Amino acid sequence: MFDKILIANRGEIACRVMKTAQRMGIKTVAIYSDADKHALHAEMADEKIHIGPPPAKQSYIVIDKVMQAIRDSGAQAVHPGYGFLSENPKFAQALEDAGVAFIGPPKGAIEAMGDKITSKKLAKEAGVNTVPGYMGLIEDAEEAVKISAEIGYPVMIKASAGGGGKGMRIAWNDEEAREGFQSSKNEAASSFGDDRIFIEKFVTQPRHIEIQVLCDAHGNGIYLNERECSIQRRNQKVVEEAPSPFLDPETRKAMGEQAVALAKAVGYTSAGTVEFIVDGDKNFFFLEMNTRLQVEHPVTELITGVDLVEQMIRVANGEALSITQDDIGINGWAIENRLYAEDPYRNFLPSIGRLTRYRPPEEGPMGGGVVRNDTGVFEGGEISMYYDPMIAKLCTWAPSRGEAIETMRTALDAFEVEGIGHNLPFLSAVMDHPRFVSGEITTAFIAEEYPEGFHGVELETDALRRVAAACVAMNRVAEIRRSRISGCLDNHERKVGEDWVVALQGHDFPVTVKADREGSTVRFEDGTELRVQGDWTPGDSLARLTVGDAPLVLKVDKITQGFRIRTRGADMKVHVRSPRQAELAALMPEKLPPDTSKMLLCPMPGLVVTLAVAEGDEVQEGQALCTVEAMKMENILRAERSGKVSKINAGPGDSLAVDDVIMEFE
Structure with missing residues (x-):
């Protein structure tokens, strides 16, 4: 077994990996940027190595810097967590060249599953259900229209190298297919440097259900049931649960066997996830394979009793799986809520600042259930503008789905976070929503139930x-x-x-x-x-x-x-x-808030990137006024109505707080 591993990541996932490694008697090495000098993962590790300035592109994802940290520490293996370098084949190759074990899949599997067109072709060859579509090169918008009509509307137009919702359009007719093709192609070129587009059938009443797989280098492969991930906002998962309230044993078995078949077809080893889209009739279609540990892996661990990180480490050490498919059952129900540093009352814009109070519910038994909280922060710590806004993953387990939901409600109520905006109120609202409680959910749940955003809860x-x-x-x-x-x-x-x-x-x-x-x-x-x-x-x-x-x-x-x-x-x-x-x-007059209708206020702490207007300019409703960057995201602020710019109070490079006045109008 390895004596020392380096975790090429930060935050809660780095802490999560360290817990298992330390339990196994393996020493851990953390890497940290200037912004993370006192971060929880840096303090938790046996060793820590500085890796550069705060921006990830100057620290955490610079392969040469990570490799130097590995050499300096003498680590024999590297766990990449998720994000950053976890699905970078060049990093996997660099580790192989250096004789360092990668606690993840082979480079070839990462490459094969990293391209959406290639992965769908491989899935089809492996006997995995795929969405009807056209995987070839599409020359122009007219060919896109022709293909869309042959597949049958609605269709999904997607970038091959896409992710995070970029380069993606739904078309319901010829005109939307024509426009969507060009928009997707432009977005793909600017975001990924790859403008290849494919078209597939758009699945109605879609659920996002994924299968956890685990494979070793000795030809063994198993699936550890499924996770329901349909509660999403802008293609970002918010709530996950295991098992799915929708699947039956037959569908679960069919999905699991196809997921393992795909993993074996690409020579996969380690833990991975095969994602499917499932329609209202339980027809399921391959979406993509994530060649890494998923954010939502704790719910699988809670219902199976399998420590996925331990299994990843053992597989990377050359061991054969000690568990078989017959060992995997479903014990109870687990739910995960992602706690983000974002303001639900301001359209979920990122929030940064110091955690003046951070008191999660105590882990362990709660009522008839169990609470688990994977986190990478602490009271007094700072939520930085440089990284993902996730604060913690609050999970609950109980014998039944209803009990797991009730345990989660109590745990959310007991979770104290002060100093920043956060989505705890929204998560509580979802847990009480009749559609969620009934299990009748699709990936459109948030868009359908909160079309005007979240404005708090009016209690019965x-x-x-x-x-x-x-x-x-x-x-x-x-x-x-x-x-x-x-x-x-x-x-x-x-x-x-x-x-x-x-x-x-x-x-x-x-x-x-x-x-x-x-x-x-x-x-x-x-x-x-x-x-x-x-x-x-x-x-x-x-x-x-x-x-x-x-x-x-x-x-x-x-x-x-x-x-x-x-x-x-x-x-x-x-x-x-x-x-x-x-x-x-009752006789006192109501105090009215100040009139800010003629001001553009900064909706979150951030950095002004660009100004699109000048003093004296006439602006129209919906026109871009400026761009503010926070938490790796650029947010374009637009005019709510027509008017004339009378004064500009901030310029590119200025750091702003919430509600700072950027510009004023006549």
């Missing part, structure tokens, strides 16, 4: 009552403390009243609170009562309570006459007032 009346009861009980605890402190000062103990009015999300609940040593009983106007119990004390940022007979977890911040409460995707101000205070509050 019963849920509001539970929050109201919790807040009035917490308020009583706070009032008792205040009365005792003031009583000590003026030598007179003040009595805390029993009648209150709780206002939240546009609802007013007059209540009466009766307390005893065990908790509080909150009675509503209609006579219903809720019992509230818990050990919350003023100043606690998390309240774990029992309301009625069910647990309730609230994130709590104090505000005047109440609390800011976050739970189940809702973020609300809850005011707890005496009847007289509530009467007077």
Whole structure:
């Protein structure tokens, strides 16, 4: 077995690989950029080697620098994680030339599966179901129209070297095929330097379901069931689960056997994933093969009990698989939510800054389930503009899908993140969405259910009552403390009243609170009562309570006459007032936000790359005004209406904070 391995990556995946390596008694080496000097993965490793400036193209993906780090450390093997150099055949070749083991597949398999046209041809030859389409070279738009008509609309026009949604168009008729071909070709040329285009049938009611495979160099290959990855936003996975709520055993077996056949056909070794698109009738078609460890691998580990990283290391060491297909079962259900540093209320724009608070739920048993959190950050650490915005992968396991969802809901409510924008509220909303709960999902779920973006959650009346009861009980605890402190000062103990009015999300609940040593009983106007119990004390940022007979977890911040409460995707101000205070509050005028309609505000922290207009220019609705870069993404800011630029406050190279004024209009 290897004595020392280098992890050619950063963040949560580097930490994840280190955990297994260290458990196996293998020393680990981290590489780090200037921005990651104090990162968790750098601190966690047995050794760490500096590799260059913050931009990945000057550090993490510079093969020569990584190879030098390998030589300096004496590492015998390299695990690439995912992203960066994980699917770079030149890196695999460099390792082979240096006599260093690559904890991944052979260079030939990476090359064969890295090209979408080649991979589809190989899949078809291996007996894998492929989407009807045309894989040959398409000369021009008219030929694209002819081919599209022969395949049958709708069709998907895709770049061969594409990824991340670039160079991809759906066409429903001849005109859209003509326009889509040219647009895809242009995007492919500019993004990948390869303008080859292919056309295939567009699958309706599509689900994204992938099969995990594991192969060794001795001819053995197995599949470890499937993962459902249909909850996606802009072709980026957000929620994954294993198994799929859609597949039956027969379809699972057929998909698994085809995935293994493809892996063997290309001489694959190590862990890999064969992705399929599945229609509403359970017809499945090959999409692509990812020749690396997937982000969502933890859910497979949770339902199979197989440590995929350990298996990858053993295969790279030349060992034969110690497990067979008969050893792979399905134990319970697992769900993964990707926690991103992005603001769901601002169309999921990246968010950077310092994590002033980072308190994930404790890993291990939770209720009848289990919590796992793969992360690469820590409280006080910084989310950098240079790298992927993922903060953590929160996973839950339970005996059934319903229990796994419920465990996830509680875990999300208990996850405290402050200092940056994050998508925890959105993830909570998805976990409660009826379509997700039913399992009736497709890859269009987010686009269909949140067409105007995410604007928070309005809780149902019963849920509001539970929050109201919790807040009035917490308020009583706070009032008792205040009365005792003031009583000590003026030598007179003040009595805390029993009648209150709780206002939240546009609802007013007059209540009466009766307390005893065990908790509080909150009675509503209609006579219903809720019992509230818990050990919350003023100043606690998390309240774990029992309301009625069910647990309730609230994130709590104090505000005047109440609390800011976050739970189940809702973020609300809850005011707890005496009847007289509530009467007077109703007479107060509403404070209106300042008018920013004639300003272009920076939607996230970032760097101004270009300005597309000048002072005095007339602009039209939808016109590009400037480009701001954050987290490896360029964001084009456009005019919301026609107008004239009166003042420009920022220029190329300027670093901006959220809501900084970039320009003003007459």
